[in-house]
Amino acid sequence: MGTKTQLFIIATIILAAITTIFLPVIITTISLAHHHQPLSNTPPDFPHDASQFLRSNGFNFIANLIHISPDLFISTPKATIFAIPDSIMSNLSIPPYMTIELVTYHISPNKLTIQDLFHKPLNTCFPTMFQQQQISITKQDQQNQLLEINNVLITHPDIFLQPSVAIHAVSGPFASFKLLPQINQLPICNNINQTQRLDVIKIKAEWKMMVKFLTSSGFTPFAFWLYNVLDGIIKDHLNLHTMTIFAPPVIEIMEMGPSVVHQLLRYHIVPKKYSFKHLASMPEGASIMTLCPGKEIQITGTVVNVSDELLSINRVEITSPDLLSSRSFVVHGIARAFAMDWAAS
Incomplete structure (x- = not known):
């Protein structure tokens, strides 16, 4: 990633954080229950539609970031995005460049619905957009519809679906920043x-x-x-x-x-x-x-x-x-x- 691109994304991260705090939340006319139904026949306007869905469910930081810099999320033909709650993002004391690393670690260059994830074996690893690092399925309970990635629960599966994009909300980040100011404590995949x-x-x-x-x-x-x-x-x-x-x-x-x-x-x-x-x-x-x-x-x-x-x-x-x-x-x-x-x- 070039220096100019990094500077632009850092600016969008800061702007996303500011708008999350200071802009009123846009409430859509669609009311979603705890287990949300994905959109069918969605129009191709990914930034607008995804932002609306995420805002309506309280994921304002990621919604604003998608709206401001959609290329960060859809730089590949297909993608799966794991949305981190605002309460977590607002309490992370990390610099903007590390926020970029964290967000891209929650984007996979493949579309994976919740059923796709359930069909994969436990401990399956799949790539992310952060330095070719991988994330892993660490818990599966299809009967109770429970699935964890990197020991983090998917709380809102298939919150947003389009032909090339799937978004799931998660309870927290897939990585931690303990001991050193870098992403660490990643599950080790079996290769x-x-x-x-x-x-x-x-x-x-x-x-x-x-x-x-x-x-x-x-x-x-x-x-x-x-x-x-x-x-x-x-x-x-x-x-x-x-x-x-x-x-x-x-x-x-x-x-x-x-x-x-x-x-x-x-x-x-x-x-x-x-x-x-x-x-x-x-x-x-x-x-x-x-x-x-x-x-x-x-x-x-x-x-x-x-x-x-x-x-x-x-x-x-x-x-x-x-x-x-x-x-x-x-x-x-x-x-x-x-x-x-x-x-x-």
Whole structure:
């Protein structure tokens, strides 16, 4: 999705939120019971008809968004939309770009009526418009007409149907934003590709949190270049679940070619978590493998008393030990970047 398109959609998200709050709800002449009957022979005016139906049932945020930016919902020939209640949308403290992610995670590029969903086996996964991520049928009870997607109940099945579009109302969002400001806690579908995609999302979320922290802690140049090579590192190391990062405050790479930049950044990352105490307990001369293929860093100075916090790697002093630590990674601030005399431009 291009930058201009993202900016336009962000604007529509904000406008949809404003109109949801400040415009009076448009009441249609059609009265719908709790289990709503779908329209038959509906005209092709999807934005108007869908908006009217959703507003009449209290889904004003999604109704306004469909009215303002219908292309967000019908960018494919067919679609299924899962409408999140206003009460949920108004209580989500997330930025506009994440609202876009959340909404597109509730749109599937296939038309699926409630009967289509009941006919699929339990735990069936199907795609959404959010980064090719999938959602899953997690509960089925056709006798009582109960069906859950991502453990979220469909409260109003087939609230709106047209030949190419189906809309169902749900009790809440299919994803959460706990721990990290990214979509997480997604059900894992029964195929390896989906599992890998979920791993990538989680890894990226944690890396981005680390980059943000480094940027605000005096390591902006290193954080900037780390972010620029992030996709390549993740692509090459999908199973990288623990790591140690040595972050210099200044990094001189203006004269370096792209391949050397990649080597330099990876030379400062170790595919295992080493706290300062762990590093200090290692003997002088001990080598540690980095993400730069075939290249190691070395303990060149140890401490007698760990509390002195004096330790050098490749003759570069660790100035800010355990600067940032989580279950899977630790960041140590170092005085300067490691030298790479062996690297060729």
